[in-house]
Amino acid sequence: SQTIHQWPATLVQPVGSPLSLECTVEGTSNPNLYWYRQAAGRGLQLLFYSVGIGQISSEVPQNLSASRPQDRQFILSSKKLLLSDSGFYLCAWSLGGRAFFGQGTRLTVV
Amino acid sequence: GESVGLHLPTLSVQEGDNSIINCAYSNSASDYFIWYKQESGKGPQFIIDIRSNMDKRQGQRVTVLLNKTVKHLSLQIAATQPGDSAVYFCAESTPDTGRRALTFGSGTRLQVQP
Numbered sequence: 001s002q003t004i005h006q007w008p009a010t011l012v013q014p015v016g017s018p019l020s021l022e023c024t025v026e027g028t029s030n031p032n033l034y035w036y037r038q039a040a041g042r043g044l045q046l047l048f049y050s051v052g053i054g055q056i057s058s059e060v061p062q063n064l065s066a067s068r069p070q071d072r073q074f075i076l077s078s079k080k081l082l083l084s085d086s087g088f089y090l091c092a093w094s095l096g097g098r099a100f101f102g103q104g105t106r107l108t109v110v
Numbered sequence: 111g112e113s114v115g116l117h118l119p120t121l122s123v124q125e126g127d128n129s130i131i132n133c134a135y136s137n138s139a140s141d142y143f144i145w146y147k148q149e150s151g152k153g154p155q156f157i158i159d160i161r162s163n164m165d166k167r168q169g170q171r172v173t174v175l176l177n178k179t180v181k182h183l184s185l186q187i188a189a190t191q192p193g194d195s196a197v198y199f200c201a202e203s204t205p206d207t208g209r210r211a212l213t214f215g216s217g218t219r220l221q222v223q224p
Contacts, residue, residue: 006153032211034211036214041118042216042217043199043214043215043216043217044154044199044201044212044214045214046211046212046213049211059211090153090154092153097142097144097159097203098144098156098159099144099156099201099212100156101146101153101154101155102153103152103153104151104152104153106151
């Protein structure tokens with residue numbers, strides 16, 4: 001069966017520090033991969049998606065970037081965090097439409 | 111955990127009653143719809159999905175209804191239990207080849223009173 005792992009679960013980072021969140025998927029090949037962000041009391045906003053290794057599409061302009069160095073690995077990064085980057089970050093994978101989510105990373109930028 | 115749902119509309123029901131959660135979508139090109147359940151501090155969990163060539167689909171204790179004419183989606187939960195308390199999101203996607211990313215609604219908090 002397929003599983004998705006996302007870490008860390010919580011993270012507190014100072015403004016201006018770098019960020020690296022990692023997500024890996026097991027049990028499937030060549031999935032679509034996604035990074036979403038969720039602000040408190042809101043729905044999920046799509047940040048990046050990838051249909052294959054090295055293929056990244058950005059949905060919204062922002063202070064973040066994404067990379068897919070391997071088929072089942074998706075990384076969300078920032079060189080310098082802003083206060084506004086705080087939120088709940090969710091990685092997801094899909095094949096054929098239905099998306100499956102990781103448990104999320106709560107990022108607090110202080 | 112994550113404080114999901116601070117400003118969300120809330121539906122409060124008694125344990126054992128049926129719940130109906132509604133969702134309006136805006137993109138008439140959307141052809142695939144999903145309901146997710148999200149508990150505090152966790153990622154969304156898939157509940158049930160429906161394609162636009164159907165108007166009703168049933169799962170275990172859940173039914174999704176799709177009205178394409180008015181672009182409305184609903185989730186019905188039968189015999190609601192305390193464990194059903196969570197935030198529920200509808201999501202839609204369009205047949206954009208390759209991308210297939212979901213667009214999420216703003217969510218509804220379901221509170222089940224014992």
